[in-house]
Amino acid sequence: MDATKKPRLGVWKFASCDGCQLSLLDCEDELLAIAGAIDIAYFPEATRGEISGVYDLSLVEGSVTTAHDAERILDVRKRSKKLVTIGACATAGGIQALRNFADVREYAAIVYAHPEYIHTLAASTAIAEHVPVDFELRGCPINKGQLVDVVAAFLAGRRPNTPAHSVCIECKLKGNVCVMVARATPCLGPVTHAGCGALCPSYDRGCYGCFGPKETPNAPSLSVWLAGLGMDEKALERVYRSFNANAEPFRNESERHGAQDHKG
Amino acid sequence: MSERSIFREEGLQALIEALSRRGFRVIGPTIGDGAIIYDDVEALGDLPRGYTDEQEAGRYRLARRDDAALFGYAVGPQSWKRFLHQPLLRLWRAERKGQDVIVEAEPPATEKLAFLGVRACELHAIEIQDRVLIGGDYVDPHYESKREGAFIVAVNCGTAGGTCFCVSMNTGPRATRGFDLALTELTLEGGNGFLVEVGSPAGAELLAELPSRPASREEMDDGDAVVARTAASMGRAMPAEDIHALLMRNLDHERWDEVAQRCLSCANCTMVCPTCFCTSVEDHNDLSGAESSRTRRWDSCFTMDYSYIHGGSVRPGVASRYRQWMTHKLSTWFDQFGTSGCVGCGRCITWCPVGIDITEETRAISDSEKLLGAADGKS
Numbered sequence: 001m002d003a004t005k006k007p008r009l010g011v012w013k014f015a016s017c018d019g020c021q022l023s024l025l026d027c028e029d030e031l032l033a034i035a036g037a038i039d040i041a042y043f044p045e046a047t048r049g050e051i052s053g054v055y056d057l058s059l060v061e062g063s064v065t066t067a068h069d070a071e072r073i074l075d076v077r078k079r080s081k082k083l084v085t086i087g088a089c090a091t092a093g094g095i096q097a098l099r100n101f102a103d104v105r106e107y108a109a110i111v112y113a114h115p116e117y118i119h120t121l122a123a124s125t126a127i128a129e130h131v132p133v134d135f136e137l138r139g140c141p142i143n144k145g146q147l148v149d150v151v152a153a154f155l156a157g158r159r160p161n162t163p164a165h166s167v168c169i170e171c172k173l174k175g176n177v178c179v180m181v182a183r184a185t186p187c188l189g190p191v192t193h194a195g196c197g198a199l200c201p202s203y204d205r206g207c208y209g210c211f212g213p214k215e216t217p218n219a220p221s222l223s224v225w226l227a228g229l230g231m232d233e234k235a236l237e238r239v240y241r242s243f244n245a246n247a248e249p250f251r252n253e254s255e256r257h258g259a260q261d262h263k264g
Numbered sequence: 265m266s267e268r269s270i271f272r273e274e275g276l277q278a279l280i281e282a283l284s285r286r287g288f289r290v291i292g293p294t295i296g297d298g299a300i301i302y303d304d305v306e307a308l309g310d311l312p313r314g315y316t317d318e319q320e321a322g323r324y325r326l327a328r329r330d331d332a333a334l335f336g337y338a339v340g341p342q343s344w345k346r347f348l349h350q351p352l353l354r355l356w357r358a359e360r361k362g363q364d365v366i367v368e369a370e371p372p373a374t375e376k377l378a379f380l381g382v383r384a385c386e387l388h389a390i391e392i393q394d395r396v397l398i399g400g401d402y403v404d405p406h407y408e409s410k411r412e413g414a415f416i417v418a419v420n421c422g423t424a425g426g427t428c429f430c431v432s433m434n435t436g437p438r439a440t441r442g443f444d445l446a447l448t449e450l451t452l453e454g455g456n457g458f459l460v461e462v463g464s465p466a467g468a469e470l471l472a473e474l475p476s477r478p479a480s481r482e483e484m485d486d487g488d489a490v491v492a493r494t495a496a497s498m499g500r501a502m503p504a505e506d507i508h509a510l511l512m513r514n515l516d517h518e519r520w521d522e523v524a525q526r527c528l529s530c531a532n533c534t535m536v537c538p539t540c541f542c543t544s545v546e547d548h549n550d551l552s553g554a555e556s557s558r559t560r561r562w563d564s565c566f567t568m569d570y571s572y573i574h575g576g577s578v579r580p581g582v583a584s585r586y587r588q589w590m591t592h593k594l595s596t597w598f599d600q601f602g603t604s605g606c607v608g609c610g611r612c613i614t615w616c617p618v619g620i621d622i623t624e625e626t627r628a629i630s631d632s633e634k635l636l637g638a639a640d641g642k643s
């Protein structure tokens with residue numbers, strides 16, 4: 001980076017609920033401290049024109065769900081030295097990727113009075129399916145501490161601290177008692193990417209998988225155990241199908257149980 | 265057998281108070297989050313009176329006992345490792361001041377810890393971590409400061425857990441060394457009491473302050489009977505053979521692939537294991553680049569990053585990671601440190617979310633050899 005020029009940070013929005021950008025706004029104190037040292041520009045979904053120049057770091061929130069999005073992301077990539085996706089939508093397609101398991105025209109017909117005005121793609125897809133991505137920050141929503149760490153890491157040229165191991169490790173570092181072993185509460189922690197600080201198990205809930213699949217996930221084995229705790233095929237189909245439904249290991253596991261269920 | 269004393273529950277209360285007066289932070293078993301955990305205890309009322317635990321592979325439940333025992337359970341999800349070898353620890357921080365960078369190492373904690381209710385298997389685990397973390401050329405100053413001042417009150421187990429196998433590892437259920445005082449809970453006329461054994465001058469000095477009396481021959485026999493009963497009711501056993509050699513002969517056994525079908529590589533087993541000591545470091549810096557720090561945290565041979573060297577992870581498959589863990593615990597630990605790395609506490613079995621059992625995995629390999637041997641014998 002040119003030492004005399006302030007680094008430029010661009011925040012781009014695609015199909016999403018804005019929750020991740022809220023996490024960014026929540027970093028106000030940290031960001032204010034560097035406001036003088038860095039230029040931050042926000043580009044909402046609807047933005048057309050007025051975008052000029054190159055960004056040192058782009059944070060992209062949201063998934064690609066329209067033809068317009070699919071073109072816009074190409075432009076964002078061209079303008080970005082480093083591109084980091086933030087959140088489950090940008091990284092796995094988000095909750096709106098539930099459409100990928102159904103007929104989107106049927107959905108639109110149920111929801112809208114004039115479905116003919118709805119221009120949408122059949123599937124909701126991750127940014128990485130359209131352009132090369134330098135780093136993917138997981139979570140629905142992302143964890144504020146991790147976001148600050150990733151931005152700091154990119155500015156400093158070091159490796160971000162976002163380990164891809166299980167939520168279980170975070171649980172144990174905290175000293176939580178495992179809810180699955182001690183209370184028979186179904187938990188996706190053993191197949192889920194760390195990052196939330198084991199939020200739900202810390203409040204006696206099972207993990208919902210907000211951060212998507214961990215490295216080398218073994219969902220089929222976990223499913224056997226979850227079935228033993230009383231989950232039927234329908235429940236297993238659903239448990240993997242939430243914010244990261246379209247992440248491959250979760251999608252495959254969900255569909256495997258869906259197929260079983262529909263057979264039965 | 266050396267002389268032993270008896271004190272009643274008031275004696276235990278007096279012990280907790282005497283330790284606090286001496287400036288110790290007293291940590292012992294207490295109920296939290298549906299399990300028996302280790303946390304600060306100030307009075308007898310904090311202990312899990314009348315509770316026990318039911319433990320099986322992948323399953324733990326608190327249950328009521330039909331008596332008022334204070335130590336009528338086995339070990340829970342946590343171990344003393346949490347306090348001696350902390351899960352997260354800042355090692356140093358650095359600050360940019362003008363042209364200089366000031367680096368400040370984290371000073372070792374000065375807190376004095378007293379552990380109440382340390383089981384025989386856990387004493388062995390602490391001895392193992394001592395060897396690893398302060399017994400060699402490179403001493404961990406943080407572990408050392410916590411460990412050196414620690415006062416240990418052991419408890420001989422009156423109940424074996426469903427996943428305990430200390431007898432087959434020669435690590436319990438009787439506390440034989442590594443404690444200041446060791447207690448055996450007894451039913452005495454008119455209430456519960458404890459048979460007390462002294463293990464160090466510090467223990468003797470403290471006991472002298474407590475309301476106690478010499479134990480009778482009969483009471484000492486009762487204490488031995490408690491331990492013998494526990495030894496006879498182990499939930500599990502490690503196969504009785506040379507496991508070190510067994511595993512080294514079977515590094516390509518098909519069982520590793522079979523267990524990898526079930527293993528989630530979640531690392532719970534290593535986190536709960538009282539001897540696992542592996543850590544990683546993480547570097548942090550603030551957004552302005554003025555401050556940075558390095559943190560150490562527990563890590564595990566089950567993660568990809570842990571064996572990442574230039575170009576990728578050395579153990580990409582789960583079979584190789586499970587094998588690394590189990591062969592280190594039961595086999596190569598002998599080569600490295602002269603003992604087994606497993607003390608038979610059973611935590612990895614209970615707290616594995618899919619109930620993988622280190623004794624069962626060992627037995628499967630052992631049995632397959634015996635079958636082969638039998639087949640060879642016949643032919």
Ligand code: SF4
Pocket residue numbers: 167168169171172176177178179180181187188189190198201206207532617
């Ligand atoms: S509660 Fe869930 S995340 Fe925590 S250790 Fe148990 S299975 Fe893992």
Ligand code: SF4
Pocket residue numbers: 533536537538539540593605606607608609610611612613622
């Ligand atoms: S390997 Fe398992 S049984 Fe052995 S000491 Fe570790 S946690 Fe306990």
Ligand code: SF4
Pocket residue numbers: 338339383384385386421423424425428429430431435436437438494607608609610
């Ligand atoms: S393994 Fe042995 S010493 Fe450890 S808790 Fe169980 S019975 Fe007690």
Ligand code: SF4
Pocket residue numbers: 526527528529530531532533534566615616617618619620
């Ligand atoms: S053996 Fe069990 S606790 Fe250990 S990594 Fe595998 S699934 Fe997790």
